[in-house]
Amino acid sequence: MIKLHFLYKAVADLLYPKACELCNKVISHPTIPICYSCVASIPKSNFSSIEFNLLKDKLYDIANLKYCIAIYKYQKENKAQRLIHLLKYQSKKRIGLYFAGEIAQIIENKQLKFDYIIALPMHQSKEKIRGFNQTKIIANSLSKRIGIPVIDKIEKWEDTESQTKKSTYQRWANQEKKFKLKHKSNIAGKHILIVDDVITTGATMHACLKLFEKMDTTISVACIAYS
Numbered sequence: 001m002i003k004l005h006f007l008y009k010a011v012a013d014l015l016y017p018k019a020c021e022l023c024n025k026v027i028s029h030p031t032i033p034i035c036y037s038c039v040a041s042i043p044k045s046n047f048s049s050i051e052f053n054l055l056k057d058k059l060y061d062i063a064n065l066k067y068c069i070a071i072y073k074y075q076k077e078n079k080a081q082r083l084i085h086l087l088k089y090q091s092k093k094r095i096g097l098y099f100a101g102e103i104a105q106i107i108e109n110k111q112l113k114f115d116y117i118i119a120l121p122m123h124q125s126k127e128k129i130r131g132f133n134q135t136k137i138i139a140n141s142l143s144k145r146i147g148i149p150v151i152d153k154i155e156k157w158e159d160t161e162s163q164t165k166k167s168t169y170q171r172w173a174n175q176e177k178k179f180k181l182k183h184k185s186n187i188a189g190k191h192i193l194i195v196d197d198v199i200t201t202g203a204t205m206h207a208c209l210k211l212f213e214k215m216d217t218t219i220s221v222a223c224i225a226y227s
């Protein structure tokens with residue numbers, strides 16, 4: 001029966017070959033959504049350390065921040081941005097699974113240990129409109145890969161104020177008002193990995209880290225791309 005399944009799959013791949021999400025070339029390894037040549041040409045973050053790097057500097061090293069992982073560099077129109085947009089705005093969820101695999105590989109190679117994963121939340125109404133939260137897709141898939149449970153601890157509030165006329169400082173301060181810890185119990189002494197898709201200014205992630213600033217926890221951060 002299993003052999004039959006592989007046969008069906010091989011025939012299906014032959015009849016309906018999968019195309020690379022970035023360049024549209026037919027791919028010979030449909031287990032991942034992009035071709036090897038595109039994989040090789042996405043600009044990587046190339047951090048030599050996950051304990052001391054540009055992302056950690058950007059987040060100001062608060063809340064007992066231990067590791068900062070970023071897979072790619074995020075720039076306007078680059079392949080990392082295009083992939084993230086395909087996931088977010090065209091619901092290409094298998095790209096999210098691919099991203100989770102990339103983060104899992106680093107965690108496994110470096111034998112990192114965490115107690116929980118938290119997906120950076122979207123506001124509920126925004127999630128309803130989009131139909132999903134791309135960060136949850138990445139976090140849930142990562143959870144399955146590395147066997148660490150996802151917990152739902154952070155809540156995001158509706159942002160009613162316009163950001164356009166605010167100074168950088170006001171924007172950062174405003175971000176802090178948007179997040180709230182749901183319940184503080186049972187995370188004391190735990191190492192939590194917070195997952196996000198993209199970190200640009202760092203203001204959103206910094207606001208989340210502030211929630212854990214006075215808590216007896218260790219926090220690490222993993223994102224797909226940073227700029």
Ligand SMILES: [Zn+2]
Pocket residue numbers: 020021022023024025034035036037038039
């Ligand atoms: Zn390609």
